[in-house]
Amino acid sequence: MPERALPYRPHNHDACVSQALADARDICRQQNARLTAIRERVLELIWQSHKPLGAYDILAHLGTEGHNAAPPTVYRALDFLLQYGLVHRIASLNAFTGCTHAGESHRGMFLICKQCSNVLELEAPRVSSAIDEAARTEAFSPEDVTLEVTGLCPLCRDESAAVKDHHG
């Protein structure tokens, strides 16, 4: 498995995108799911950056490309991508981000920088097992977990520390 690029570190982002698209095509082929032109285009737009995109942002992008899309077009594509685990919905932002673990069974934990908006998706087995244990203690049967952490990514933290230094 290749090392994954951190969103907030310089990296060849085109490689992220093409990797994600290639993975998506594989996954859909394996499951007999149709990754149509629109669906693929929406996925590609979402992967343009590591900042989650709102449905209407996507809609606007499609608009500028001459594709005369309406909200349902986008939401349907998103539903499909969510269903096959190709994107995640960030509930605290009402926005969508590419899944960096597509195809692997996983539970995402998201680190969301409130400054630069970049999102890092993690797999954190110890967190997941602690959550399961806490739920089990209450006799609760967990199914889906929404785990989103906002804060400052290393870059933005250093930056704001520098500013503070400068002024202090």
Next chain:
Amino acid sequence: MPERALPYRPHNHDACVSQALADARDICRQQNARLTAIRERVLELIWQSHKPLGAYDILAHLGTEGHNAAPPTVYRALDFLLQYGLVHRIASLNAFTGCTHAGESHRGMFLICKQCSNVLELEAPRVSSAIDEAARTEAFSPEDVTLEVTGLCPLCRDESAAVKDHHG
């Protein structure tokens, strides 16, 4: 500290409500915050049950009481209650629920039953520390954590198991 009632167990819910209101009054007095009539009424409505309430549900309730409220009224009351830690927003539901740990410094973890909609708020120190550790490993400085688990509460799980038994 009194034992806390579980939302999905029969309990004297009026006691929940009056306790919550009394706590809220204390907290606001201590912090010189004004728990006005509207704010208190919104808090009381949210505490009517352990099922999270949408802003427009609250609005509708207020409407039936002759209080001619508009959305900003409700959202402002909610902002206030959130600010003082008296209610929580459940991002995955766009809804609000009374905080069962008001006044205590805590990070809520929510168990949301997809069947009966009741929500149990937990403090799970081991989960929180695992999250912090995972974030720290990525050099990320966490501030707010959204942790919402959907699934089946014990009651609804037993119920659906019984139905399955019956049919199988």
Next chain:
DNA sequence: CTATAAATGTTATAATGTTGCAAACTTTGC
């Protein structure tokens, strides 16, 4: 090729949340 299913287009509408400004109410300092 045709019957069927799946996907998309289109229009309208629902649900959720915000802005901006004016009026009413509270607190503070005198």
Next chain:
DNA sequence: GCAAAGTTTGCAACATTATAACATTTATAG
């Protein structure tokens, strides 16, 4: 008390996010 200042509420309009319903087109299977 009373006026000034700050806070809260009323109100109208609007912005954003998401879905419903139904027609049309495109793909797939027989």
